[in-house]
Amino acid sequence: MRLADFILRDMETILVQWEAFAATLLPAAVGMKSLALRDHAQQILQAIVKDLSTAQTREAQVEKSLGLAPVPIGASETAAQTHALLRARGGFDINQLAAEYRALRASVLRLWMDECQHDAPHPDDVIRFNEAIDQALAESVGYFSSQVDQARNLFLGMLGHDMRSPLQTILMTAQYLTALNAGDQVSVAASRLIRSGARMQALLSDMLDFNRTRLGLGIGISPTDVDLEKLFADELDQLRAAHPDCRVDLDAKGDCRGVWDGRRLQQLLGNLVLNAIKYGAPDAPVTVIMTGDEQNVRFEVRNRGPAMDRETLHRIFDPLQRGLNPEDSYSADGNLGLGLYIAREISRAHGGEIDAWSNDGETVFMVRLPRSH
Numbered sequence: 296m297r298l299a300d301f302i303l304r305d306m307e308t309i310l311v312q313w314e315a316f317a318a319t320l321l322p323a324a325v326g327m328k329s330l331a332l333r334d335h336a337q338q339i340l341q342a343i344v345k346d347l348s349t350a351q352t353r354e355a356q357v358e359k360s361l362g363l364a365p366v367p368i369g370a371s372e373t374a375a376q377t378h379a380l381l382r383a384r385g386g387f388d389i390n391q392l393a394a395e396y397r398a399l400r401a402s403v404l405r406l407w408m409d410e411c412q413h414d415a416p417h418p419d420d421v422i423r424f425n426e427a428i429d430q431a432l433a434e435s436v437g438y439f440s441s442q443v444d445q446a447r448n449l450f451l452g453m454l455g456h457d458m459r460s461p462l463q464t465i466l467m468t469a470q471y472l473t474a475l476n477a478g479d480q481v482s483v484a485a486s487r488l489i490r491s492g493a494r495m496q497a498l499l500s501d502m503l504d505f506n507r508t509r510l511g512l513g514i515g516i517s518p519t520d521v522d523l524e525k526l527f528a529d530e531l532d533q534l535r536a537a538h539p540d541c542r543v544d545l546d547a548k549g550d551c552r553g554v555w556d557g558r559r560l561q562q563l564l565g566n567l568v569l570n571a572i573k574y575g576a577p578d579a580p581v582t583v584i585m586t587g588d589e590q591n592v593r594f595e596v597r598n599r600g601p602a603m604d605r606e607t608l609h610r611i612f613d614p615l616q617r618g619l620n621p622e623d624s625y626s627a628d629g630n631l632g633l634g635l636y637i638a639r640e641i642s643r644a645h646g647g648e649i650d651a652w653s654n655d656g657e658t659v660f661m662v663r664l665p666r667s668h
């Protein structure tokens with residue numbers, strides 16, 4: 296008997312075994328009734344039968360094996376994708392999801408082999424069935440992962456938003472204690488709270504910005520008429536105060552006024568300069584060079600120090616990257632590794648671009664901002 300016919304004939308037997316296995320996937324399966332345990336299994340099997348019954352060229356087989364199977368125009372979610380969505384919402388993990396397909400593959404082939412005791416199973420059916428299971432598994436895993444990622448990012452976004460109010464209260468209380476002049480011990484403790492709170496606020500802002508970009512919302516900007524030279528001078532003054540042992544120079548030429556989000560561009564510059572201070576030579580200055588022309592304003596952040604290799608440059612703007620060495624990822628400086636990633640997203644939000652190069656002991660980050668976007 297051909298496999299497609301066998302699946303249709305023995306559908307209920309296969310579903311009973313699917314349900315029995317799904318019931319063992321604890322703790323997610325606790326209390327689930329038969330309908331929920333079987334969730335979309337029949338539709339998945341019907342899709343597999345349709346695939347087995349459809350003529351397939353050698354070229355189509357190769358494309359499917361490479362994950363290039365064509366998707367019907369206007370197709371909605373497949374049964375495998377819907378199954379993944381409901382399993383994710385039901386508390387199953389990705390290993391349990393994959394285990395269902397592994398058990399289904401073994402169950403169907405074992406039952407079919409028992410049916411074909413005296414006749415050799417058709418080899419093409421085995422190949423096509425494994426292809427169809429792999430396709431369904433790939434659809435489920437991909438959809439499951441995207442759902443989990445989205446849920447995590449939404450959770451982190453809401454958590455970050457809800458943390459802002461109590462953190463602001465802590466900072467305001469610490470500032471109030473400082474203003475009371477209630478003694479050196481209180482003032483020192485309050486100052487420590489203010490510094491720690493400001494650091495937490497910066498980390499929180501980075502996390503919220505990161506989540507906006509992962510949810511496809513991009514970095515939020517509010518453009519107004521700004522003088523970028525003045526804003527950058529103010530930002531660098533604050534950085535010099537925070538890092539008195541580091542020299543930071545500003546060289547501006549041309550018209551640097553335009554319509555941009557000044558606060559965001561100060562954040563972009565700050566991220567680049569802090570990166571240069573952290574990884575540049577401690578005895579060499581960090582130089583910011585601004586140039587305004589008719590169409591764009593460009594600025595560069597330059598620092599002396601070890602040159603970055605090509606691989607590091609290739610991933611330098613990726614999120615959760617921290618520096619030149621693997622051990623930087625475990626530093627205890629409170630750095631999430633999002634500074635350069637957020638800098639890139641801010642430049643993109645303004646229709647601009649950011650690039651980096653490193654040679655001869657100098658590293659340069661260059662940002663181009665168009666005047667009209």
